[in-house]
Amino acid sequence: MTMLYHEFLLQDFLNDDAFVRWVLFDEQDRYWQQVLADYPAKQEVIQQAIQLIQQLQQAEALRTLPVDEEKTWKRIRSTTIDADPLVGWPRKRRWTGVAVLCSLALFIVVWTWVEHFPSKTVYAKLVTKAAEKNALIEKVNRSDTPLKITLEDGSIVYLKKNSRFSYPTHFTTQSRETFLSGEAFFQIAPNPKKPFYVYANELVTQVLGTSFDITAFDDDQQVQVKVRTGRVSVYNQKPIRFASDERQNLVLLPNQQVIFNRHTESLSKQLVAEPMPVQPLAASEKHYFEEVPAATVLKTLERRYGVHILYDEELLSNCIITTTLSNQPLKDQLEVICQTIGATFKEMDAQLVVEATGCP
Template sequence: MKNYEAYGIEDFIQDLYFRQWVLEKLPERDRFWNDWITAHPEQHVIIEQAKTLVVAFQYDDLPANTEEVSFEISKILNGTSDKKNSPFYNSIWFKAAASVVIVGGLILLTQDLWRDSSFTTALSDQSGQIDYQEINDTDFNKNVFLNDGSIVTLFPKSNLRIASNFGQTTREVYLTGEAFFDIVKNPRKPFLVYSGKIVTKVLGTSFSIKAYEQDADVSVSVKTGKVTVFKKEKPDQARLSEEIILTPNQQAVFLKEEERLVKTLVKNPGILTASPQTPFQFVYSETPISKVFADLEHIYGVKMIFDEELLKHCSLTATLTNEPLFEKLDLICETIQARYEVADGQILIYGKGCR
């Protein structure tokens, strides 16, 4: 049994069984590669690179000189050229395929991807290194498995570009559109998402970014963990802009026209500490309002700021169920004749007190 876990791009390309699978020449009942890829998501990027080259070449057999094949493949991946004469390198089909890969034209990976209009492209940057771009032109979400084990759920009409040096010192991707990120924690290699003029930096967490080009703003919303968001400075500016740190249920919004970052809350904050098996009970009987606000702060992870001395005589008798947080606050504030507003990712409560 071959040790495919140790394979690199060249190894996969030179593997006849792999090439037959890519070119759909195996029996339909042969599910080995589908099952193997599902079990090894960390190999996703390498597999996609190898598939791209195999489809570009469209061949079944390779010349016997495998060292020469490996040399030519390495040249394509590194964006280099060589004037060495050999039948393999000088053949018309090889030059055409190499040009397609280096220029970064759209290459269909499989017929299924063509039908779904969801495919991977190879893009060459100025240094000759190849970036990979996942494009989702379907009406369904698409999971993208990164080689560090992280998973990106790419929403319809969105694309994700994966840097050629992903995982070496940092983990960098570029998003246009909308995606949910579930990032594997690695303190030594921070994860950076570039979306328009803002950068989102995490070590390991889950969060969403909405960054469609036609929208008036870009938003970053945190589900778990902690996220840092800042404006992308110009190349000649060494220092980073002021950072916004987000925790669960908080959101950063970049207003494009004003080029300003604003910290706020997500549209519908979710309960953080309770589970479906042990739901939190919002049952109150003449309960001091300070206790009610403390419960909400603990359950939703959102800071509640109010004048405790002024509201010390206020209490609540009510049973709150599955209402969203803001509906709960509407009910509470109506009861104690108060109002609230969201500012800087916190909730400020204003009231005149109770008799």
């Protein structure tokens, strides 16, 4: 069996829609009976999950009944303590009552925990859900050398150390869906009619043809996507639904990255730490600039690194500089230019903003 239920905890079963539907409506009974047979070590956890789901269902049903709480408590008192004020509650009944109260308290805590602190979406759950529809191949890399994986469409994945990658032998006619735990670099073959998806924890990356890096270990507190070339869109997927939600997509361009905080479920778009040239300097491209407006050099840097640089061109019109461009990181070269014209720069929303007062 290709499922990975050996990694499931109680909370994971409670948050698995298919499991809940089986318990409540007996859906896919043959499948779940097979899970019980294949994972004997998980039977106790599964039984606990079944009991909790059934108790929650019963509690929900009772909540809908019209109950007069005041009359109910009066009736309880009249049949217990108030029936004979001189006679105390028997010791056995007292301990039974305490046990019931403790069980009820635990039940409420578990219910609140499940409702308000849902489990993280991890690789095992993603693969389990996807394998219900299509058999997957899994590759695991334990070595220091990246493992090269070539997919049927010509796309190439370089799987890094302590990482897992699952994919179907044959993609569907509508999309190319893959699943990652860990870190990998992707070079995706272009196909506008069949988008490529990488599901990594709660984050989904959708591309048509580009290269990018994803870091998404199950135990990490964040998921990171860095774009090398081309363009991708990412979005938070929770619960698991394997469908693009274009209303929440965040588009990334070269040298941009997104960081997803798994605790706050927030997406942060920014530049990578060291933006590098999208392509090396061509032999015919101008390297040396002598006595030219600073804006001319800034425009050249924008094209080479694919990063938007904001500045007031009119304010910089009198700033004339002489400089040489190289293949050094963008921020290093921008720092030299800013020092030359008495300006500073800062990053804002994955862009670089040059702040200057002008030149005499």
